[in-house]
Amino acid sequence: MAEALLDIEDLSVFYGPFRAVQGVSLKVGAGEVVSIIGANGAGKSSLMKAIIGQAGRTEGRIGFLGEDISTRPTAEIVRAGIALVPEGRRLFPSLTVAENLTIGWEVGRRGEIGFDEVYELFPVLAERSGQLVRSLSGGQQQMVALGRGLLANPRLLLCDEISLGLAPVVIADLYRIIPAIRDRGIGIVIVEQDITRSLAVADRFYCLLEGRVNLSGRPAETSRDEVARHYFGM
Amino acid sequence: MGELPNQIVQGVLVGGLYAMYAMGLSLSVGVMRFVNIAHGDLIVLISFLILTLIHATGMGALPATLIALPIAFAGGYLLQRFLLQRVLGKGVLPIILVTFGLSIIIQNGLLGVFGADTRRVSGGGIETATLKIGGGINVGVLPLVIFLGAIAMVMALDWLLYRTRLGARIRAVSDDPATANLVGLPSARVYATAMGIVGVTIAISAGFMSIWTNFDPTAGPSRLLIAFEAVVLGGLGSLWGTLVGGIIIGVAQALGAQIDVGWQLLAGHIAFLVIFLARPEGLFPKY
Amino acid sequence: MPRQSRLWIVYLARAGLIAGAAVMAAAPMLFATRDVAMLTEFMSLLTIAIMWNLLAGYADIVSVGQHAFVGVGAYALFGFAAIAHVDPYLSIPLAAVVALVVALPVMVIIFRLRTAYLAVGSWVVAETIMLAAGKLAAFGGGSGISLPVSVVRSFGHRIPERYGTIYWIAFAVAALALVATWLLMRSRIGLGLTAMRDNEEGAGVVGVNLIGLRVLCFLWTAPFLGLAGAVITLQKLRVSPPASFSIVDWTVYVIFIVVIGGIGSFEGPIIGTVVFFLIREYLSEIGVWHFIILGALSIAVVLVEPRGLWGLVRRWLPADVIPNSRSRRARE
Numbered sequence: 041m042a043e044a045l046l047d048i049e050d051l052s053v054f055y056g057p058f059r060a061v062q063g064v065s066l067k068v069g070a071g072e073v074v075s076i077i078g079a080n081g082a083g084k085s086s087l088m089k090a091i092i093g094q095a096g097r098t099e100g101r102i103g104f105l106g107e108d109i110s111t112r113p114t115a116e117i118v119r120a121g122i123a124l125v126p127e128g129r130r131l132f133p134s135l136t137v138a139e140n141l142t143i144g145w146e147v148g149r150r151g152e153i154g155f156d157e158v159y160e161l162f163p164v165l166a167e168r169s170g171q172l173v174r175s176l177s178g179g180q181q182q183m184v185a186l187g188r189g190l191l192a193n194p195r196l197l198l199c200d201e202i203s204l205g206l207a208p209v210v211i212a213d214l215y216r217i218i219p220a221i222r223d224r225g226i227g228i229v230i231v232e233q234d235i236t237r238s239l240a241v242a243d244r245f246y247c248l249l250e251g252r253v254n255l256s257g258r259p260a261e262t263s264r265d266e267v268a269r270h271y272f273g274m
Numbered sequence: 275m276g277e278l279p280n281q282i283v284q285g286v287l288v289g290g291l292y293a294m295y296a297m298g299l300s301l302s303v304g305v306m307r308f309v310n311i312a313h314g315d316l317i318v319l320i321s322f323l324i325l326t327l328i329h330a331t332g333m334g335a336l337p338a339t340l341i342a343l344p345i346a347f348a349g350g351y352l353l354q355r356f357l358l359q360r361v362l363g364k365g366v367l368p369i370i371l372v373t374f375g376l377s378i379i380i381q382n383g384l385l386g387v388f389g390a391d392t393r394r395v396s397g398g399g400i401e402t403a404t405l406k407i408g409g410g411i412n413v414g415v416l417p418l419v420i421f422l423g424a425i426a427m428v429m430a431l432d433w434l435l436y437r438t439r440l441g442a443r444i445r446a447v448s449d450d451p452a453t454a455n456l457v458g459l460p461s462a463r464v465y466a467t468a469m470g471i472v473g474v475t476i477a478i479s480a481g482f483m484s485i486w487t488n489f490d491p492t493a494g495p496s497r498l499l500i501a502f503e504a505v506v507l508g509g510l511g512s513l514w515g516t517l518v519g520g521i522i523i524g525v526a527q528a529l530g531a532q533i534d535v536g537w538q539l540l541a542g543h544i545a546f547l548v549i550f551l552a553r554p555e556g557l558f559p560k561y
Numbered sequence: 562m563p564r565q566s567r568l569w570i571v572y573l574a575r576a577g578l579i580a581g582a583a584v585m586a587a588a589p590m591l592f593a594t595r596d597v598a599m600l601t602e603f604m605s606l607l608t609i610a611i612m613w614n615l616l617a618g619y620a621d622i623v624s625v626g627q628h629a630f631v632g633v634g635a636y637a638l639f640g641f642a643a644i645a646h647v648d649p650y651l652s653i654p655l656a657a658v659v660a661l662v663v664a665l666p667v668m669v670i671i672f673r674l675r676t677a678y679l680a681v682g683s684w685v686v687a688e689t690i691m692l693a694a695g696k697l698a699a700f701g702g703g704s705g706i707s708l709p710v711s712v713v714r715s716f717g718h719r720i721p722e723r724y725g726t727i728y729w730i731a732f733a734v735a736a737l738a739l740v741a742t743w744l745l746m747r748s749r750i751g752l753g754l755t756a757m758r759d760n761e762e763g764a765g766v767v768g769v770n771l772i773g774l775r776v777l778c779f780l781w782t783a784p785f786l787g788l789a790g791a792v793i794t795l796q797k798l799r800v801s802p803p804a805s806f807s808i809v810d811w812t813v814y815v816i817f818i819v820v821i822g823g824i825g826s827f828e829g830p831i832i833g834t835v836v837f838f839l840i841r842e843y844l845s846e847i848g849v850w851h852f853i854i855l856g857a858l859s860i861a862v863v864l865v866e867p868r869g870l871w872g873l874v875r876r877w878l879p880a881d882v883i884p885n886s887r888s889r890r891a892r893e
Contacts, residue, residue: 094456118458130453132446139442146439147458188457309681311625360864366676368863370623371820374680375863378813379856382849495808499688502681506674536696536703543689547670554673 045070045196045227046091046122047103051110052251053086054097060086062251063100068196068227073218075230075238075259077271078248084231085127087248088200091229092124093117104196118147121195125202127231129185131173138169141187148192153224158187161217179210186214196227203234215241235267249273280411281528287413289524290421291486293517294479295497296504297427298472304511305448305468306354306362308369312377313476314498319380320346320480321489322388325395335395339481343474350473355466362465363451377494384491397485420482424520427475428513434471435513444468496539503546509556518557522549564879574882585732589725597724601796603838604731608738608789609811610818610830612782615742617816618825619754620778621676625812626683629667629690630660630783632806634790636694639800642712644699649715653730653791660787661780663690668779684808691806705801713798731792738785743827743883750777758825786811820859823871827883832870 046068053061061083068074078084089095091102093114102110109117123144131140141158159166162183168176173184182202189197203211218241222228232238239245239259247255247270255262255270299313310316320342327338357376361368403415435441443464447454451461483489483497503523508515523542530541549557585604589597609631616622637659641652667686674682695703717723745751753774789811794800804810814837822833837855844851866872875881 089456092456092458113460114455115458115460123458124456126453126456130450130456132449132453134449135442135446139446142439142442143446143454143457143459146443192458303678308677311681357860366621366680367617367623367824368867370625370677370680371816371863372860374625374816375856375860377856379853379860382852382856386849386853495684498681499685502678503685506678506682510678540689540692540696543685543692546685547689550673551670 044068044103045072045105046229047101048091049101049103051087051090051098051100051102053083053090053095054099055086056096060095060251061090064246064248064251064253066246066253066256068229070195070227071222071225072244073222073228073230073242075232075242075245076248077232077235077238077245077267079271079273080233081250082248083251084248085200086251088124088127088198088229088231091117091198092122115147118192118194119149121149121193122198123148123189123192123194123196124198125185125189125200127200127204129178129181131181131184131188133174134172136170136172137165137176137184140173140184141165141169141191144188144191148194151193153190153193155191158190161190161220162187179206179213182206182210182214186217190221194226196229197221198229198231200231201233202230203232203237211237235271239267247271277410278532279409281532282525283411283413284417285525285528286521287417287421287524288528289521290417290424290517291479291482291520292500292504292523293424293520294420294427294475294482296501296508296516296520297424297431297479297513298475299498299501300505300508300511300513300516301431301468301472301475303505305444306358306465307448308358308362308366308373309502310358310472311370311373311498312380312494313373313501314496315377315380315494316349316473316476317480317483317497318489318491318494319384320477321395321484322384322393322491324481324484325393328395335397335481335485338395339477342477342481346473346477346480347470348473350476351466351470353473354469355462358469359462359465377498381491381494388491390490390492392488392490393484394488395484401485416482416486420486423478423482424517427478428517431471431475431513440467500542503542507546507549507556509559512556512558515556515558522546564877567877568879571878571880571882578882582736588732589721589728594721594724597721597728598796599838601724601728601731601792603834604728604735605789605793605796606815606818606837607830607834608731608735608785609815610822610834611735611738611742612785613812613815614819614824614826614830615778616782618819618829619746619758620775621757622775622779623676623680624671624683625680625808625816626671626685626687627782627786627815628806628808628811629683629687630664630786631790631793631811632687632691632694632802633663634660634787635794635800635805636697636700636790637787638791638794639700639706639708643706643709649712653788653795656791657784657787660783660790664780664783668776672775672779687806687808687812691802694806695802700800703802705799705804707799708794716795727792727795730795734785734788734792738788742781745781746827750774754778814855817855817859819869820862821855821869823869823875824867826868826871826875826881828875828881829869829871836870 044067048064048066051061051064052059064087076084086095090098093112098110101108104120104122109120141155164180165183165187173181202214215237218228230238230242242259244258245256246253247267249270295317299310302308302310324338324342327333327341328335357372358369361372397416401416404412405415406412435444443459446459447461447464454461500523504516504519507519507522522545526545527538527542530537588600613627616624634656637656638652641647641655642649647655670686671679671682694700700706716726746754757771757774790805818833818837819830821836823829840851862869
């Protein structure tokens with residue numbers, strides 16, 4: 041395994057008295073694709089929110105480049121090099137494509153990824169840069185969301201349910217860029233309910249059930265049956 | 275013969291001042307989606323600040339207003355950051371109550387410090403200068419400057435919101451503050467900056483108001499009502515619409531005053547209500 | 562210490578409330594004329610506070626213009642009693658009817674504004690009505706006019722007698738406002754209102770007719786505000802635009818009363834009115850500063866305990882003193 045970029049130790053996330061994530065530990069290395077799978081409500085999104093600094097109360101350590109970021113504000117975490125592509129895309133509807141991307145560029149750290157690189161990955165965005173994002177198709181909007189994340193020049197990119205609600209062809213198109221991002225040395229966390237798709241691109245995976253990791257390993261070395269059993273908690 | 279066109283021209287020019295009052299309100303309605311009930315009182319508060327600066331140092335109205343600009347920016351920023359932000363997103367009731375309480379505090383604080391006297395600031399002669407433009411129409415230099423200032427203010431805010439990176443940030447946060455927070459754009463700081471800009475518009479309108487009209491500590495609410503009418507008439511969030519809304523109120527008041535001086539304010543409100551019933555979404559709706 | 566063991570405090574408070582009501586009912590026989598006059602004001606403000614609380618605390622209608630209906634009631638009373646020579650006692654309910662009729666077009670205007678804008682919109686409407694009232698020559702125009710002596714005398718020839726009569730009318734209006742609104746809240750409508758206060762979206766989803774409830778509440782308050790305006794006019798003996806439509810007296814004070822006492826509860830307006838009169842009695846000599854104290858206090862309430870003084874007390878009590886809804890949910 042590559043040198044650890046993200047090193048989470050014994051993390052719990054609370055919503056009031058409810059513990060959505062219970063003592064999770066996981067690592068992500070530079071240039072590594074890690075898939076986090078689990079059924080609805082397993083704690084995947086809470087984990088993402090905790091990493092980016094938007095969960096309520098957390099316990100445990102979230103190490104990033106050797107420092108604990110669990111109490112830092114989101115803006116600082118993003119500048120340190122973590123970007124989130126949030127579930128449901130969450131673009132700014134009254135901003136143009138270019139302006140949405142600009143927001144990503146502005147909040148992030150300075151680096152080699154600029155507008156040209158994003159437009160190269162998603163040429164259609166270059167054509168539509170002046171349009172309001174609400175006029176785009178779902179797939180194109182997801183490209184903007186990914187582009188916004190990439191323009192922050194993250195060392196670690198968190199992708200939360202990027203295939204949700206999209207047609208299979210469109211999903212395949214989006215997943216094609218994952219290796220290109222990894223090849224830049226960026227660590228990638230993919231959260232999906234769709235196991236097949238995310239395990240296909242992942243180097244390693246963690247399976248969550250009711251807020252705990254109940255299985256982890258390499259997709260190639262784990263049988264589908266075993267994954268399915270842990271996914272459903274059987 | 276020339277009296278009616280003249281009155282209309284004067285009304286249009288007054289509308290420029292009303293639009294200035296309304297510009298900051300339009301911005302806070304458009305960006306932060308709340309109506310600041312203390313808006314008019316803040317204009318009056320800054321007018322008293324300008325008055326105090328002039329009395330204390332003997333400087334002119336223009337430098338005093340220029341000094342007030344950064345103070346008003348900081349005031350707006352801090353007000354949003356440390357008071358309004360705490361009740362934002364908790365429904366409409368808390369924000370109305372807090373700005374309402376603020377309004378009463380400002381009015382009575384000013385009454386306590388300055389007394390109930392009506393005040394005015396000297397503009398150094400500009401307030402009496404007029405231009406004859408034929409047809410029996412005389413245009414005051416000051417109203418003309420204020421009107422042009424209102425147009426410049428719309429253009430400047432339009433540029434700021436739609437042509438700058440700060441503007442994109444403000445619009446992004448206005449679209450969806452939760453998402454902004456999620457991607458690392460702290461909405462609280464952006465809101466505070468927007469309120470700082472509102473503060474600058476307040477200081478500019480306070481500067482002009484203090485040399486053109488009389489004011490006293492309780493003059494805020496009537497400014498708020500006029501500003502509100504201009505914003506709603508123009509269409510929520512539309513800056514050019516707000517300018518047009520201000521002009522409509524100004525002209526309606528001028529025409530009302532033609533009937534009888536006592537009808538001036540009433541005519542403005544009636545014009546607002548009639549147009550509002552016909553076009554509740556305003557003339558140039560944006561949202 | 563379990564909250565349930567403090568139930569005796571609730572019973573004690575209920576007994577106190579009933580005893581207080583009994584004393585109030587007999588006030589003219591117990592107190593001096595000056596105090597009776599103050600209690601008349603108390604009853605009028607309480608009536609208006611109950612109404613604003615119903616709107617802002619339950620129906621999500623944050624009006625800053627309810628002084629409009631108080632003023633309309635005042636002018637209607639004058640119109641019937643002094644101009645049309647209707648029996649003065651009959652003029653009081655007629656004033657309520659006029660306030661209700663005026664509420665219809667006002668509602669058409671302000672209900673087109675979403676809640677955040679409705680506040681200032683209602684203020685604009687109130688300002689317009691006040692300015693229009695100042696144009697009525699028969700009502701003394703902008704400077705107002707006094708009630709004719711004949712009308713005043715019909716409530717009693719001697720001053721103590723008259724003060725007593727007017728007090729009882731004010732007491733009856735306040736009692737009617739309190740009991741009728743309490744019954745409204747105990748009905749199925751009240752259930753919907755409570756659901757709306759607790760969770761507007763949820764209430765809409767489970768089929769509470771939000772628009773219908775808002776309309777009902779708005780129209781409910783208008784006649785009571787009109788009655789309050791009529792009583793206030795009988796006490797002040799004159800109408801004038803700035804006094805009859807006073808935003809400070811009938812809206813600013815009332816908002817402070819309800820917010821400090823406890824918005825969205827039945828006890829809040831009562832507590833708030835008592836606290837307000839205490840502050841006024843003891844702090845009015847400090848002039849503008851009592852406004853500043855009230856303003857700062859209400860901001861503090863919004864920031865610290867949005868349910869006001871009653872909210873603070875209620876945390877310690879196992880039940881409401883006035884059980885206002887059959888299914889009040891715990892808010893903790």
